[in-house]
Amino acid sequence: MNPYQYNQQRWKFALLIFAALIAAASLLYTNYLVRNLSKSERTKAEVWAMSTRSIITMPDVDDEMITFIYAVRDSLALPAIIADARDSIIYWRDLDSTKTNIFEEDGDENLQYDPAYFNRQLAIMKKSHPPIVIDIPNGTRWFVYYKDSLLLNQLRFFPYVQLTLIAIFLGIAYTVFNSIRKSEQNLVWVGMAKEAAHQLGTPISSLMAWLELVRAKFDAENDPLLIEMESDVKRLEVVADRFSKIGSTPVLKSQAVYKVVVDFVNYFKVRTSDKIVFNVSGETKVQAMLNVPLFDWVLENLLKNAANAIESAGRIDIVISENIAKEQIFIDISDTGKGIPRAKFEAVFQPGFTTRKRGWGLGLSLTKRMIEYHKGQIFVKESEIDKGTTFRIILPSSQTYEPAQI
Structure with missing residues (x-):
């Protein structure tokens, strides 16, 4: 893992731990408050039950005491139901007033109520807390x-x-901040x-002039070494042109993909080991919208x-192939190299990722951007370790291409 990825992973891990600590602290403190409030409500329910029992069992208590008991009981706002052993509802409080008018103020029964609602509420309350028993x-x-x-x-x-x-x-x-950071990086x-x-x-222009002078001085117009040198200098011009166009909207034209690939492979293979065999096959007539210098850069990075x-x-x-609907073109580049672990299939496109001791690890990151x-x-x-890797490029065909908004 390169230092950039290591620092990024470390900060993400630290922020994740910090967020987990905040979440745990919030949940623990909320649970503490919930437990205390639950105890308080249990106490309210017990006081309400005791006050109700006092009203029923002490009919001879003076009016002032009765008024006090009623005041205490009515101040304890809590959804509750009093039922007998057969679950017949005797009294209730703080439930839906539109469905719970069982008793009028004078104690006469009001038959206009929703019994199903009471049964549901009673079932909920039974599951919520153990009952408080009143002995009559x-x-x-x-x-x-x-x-x-x-x-x-x-x-x-609330904490959730x-x-x-x-x-x-x-x-x-x-x-937002990641977008700003990427914009600054761009x-x-x-x-x-x-x-x-x-x-x-400047040095590229000078090299072209020196080549012309060498040809004229030694009468070597068709010398193969000078031709190859000129090809490399022109290649440098293409590279410089690529860099000058970065950040600009690329100009794309319909191109025969097979021809573009073959032209670059012919240039590239004479500049690599003779022990590596190159083979290009597949559809020869498929067309895609390409910027040839940029696409050559893609091929160069992948082939290198x-x-x-x-x-x-x-x-x-x-x-080179295309799908059945002829809407997409597939370019599969396979090698017989050392392979890539499956866990790093995505990581290889991250800036700074490299398995070589020397290198910036920017090639595949740039490649992905140019394909986009x-x-x-x-x-x-x-990919399979010690057997090789296959990269796939998918391009829209010329007939289905829509200009990118860049």
């Missing part, structure tokens, strides 16, 4: 059932809502690329990586 002087028993108040239920779910909102906010903030890349193109311009992965002799195959300029995709199709 005539030998019967009443049972006080209650459920948690709305405040307690809201408090239970809070953490969800914080997570959404952090996600949006991370996306500006640095564009500036460095254009400066490199500018610096290369493939050649470096082959330690001695080997083979590089390039197969062409509204295409690139990924590791398959």
Whole structure:
């Protein structure tokens, strides 16, 4: 793992731990409050049951005492039901007033109520807490059932809502700051690329002039060495042109993919080991919208990586095909090199990733970006250690291409 990835992973891990600590602290403190509030509500329910029992069992208490007991009981707001041993409802409080008018103020029964609602509430209360028993002087028993108040239920779910909102906010903030960081990185890349193109311009022009002087002085117009030197100098011009166009919208034209690939392979294979065999096959007439200098750069990066992965002799195959609907063109570049572990299929396209001791690890990152300029995709199709790797490029065909908004 390169230092950039290591630092990135370390910071992500640290932030994850910090977020987990905040979440755990919030949940623990909320649970502490919920437990205390639940105990308080249990006490309220017990006081309400005792006050109800006092009203029933002490008819001779003076009016002032009765008024006090009623005041205490009515101040304890809590959804509760009093039922007998057969679950017949005797009294209730703090339930839905539109469905619970069992008793009028004078104690006469009001038959306009929803019994199904009462049964549901009683079942909920039975599951929520154990009942409080009231012993009546005539030998019967009443049972006080209650459920948690709305405040307690809201408090239970509050930390989850809070953490969800914080997570959404952090996600949006991370996306915005990441976008800003990438934008700044892009500006640095564009500036460095254009400066490199500018610096290369003068020596390339001088080399072209020196080549012409050598030809004229030694009458070597068709000398093969000078022809190859000129080819390399022109290649440098293409490279400089690539760098000068980074950050600009590429100009794409319909091109025969097979011809573009073959032309570059013919240039590249004479500049690599004779022990590596190149083979291009597949559809010869498919057309794609390409910027040839940029696409040559893509091929150069992939073929260089493939050649470096082959330690001695080997083979590089390039197969061009299209899907049944003729909407997409597939370019599979396979080598017989050392392969890539499956866990690193995505990582190879990250800036700074490299398995070589020397190198910046930017080739595949740039390759992916240039393929995206062409509204295409690139990924590791398959790889096996010590057997080889296949990269797949997917491009839209010329007939289905829509200009990219860059």
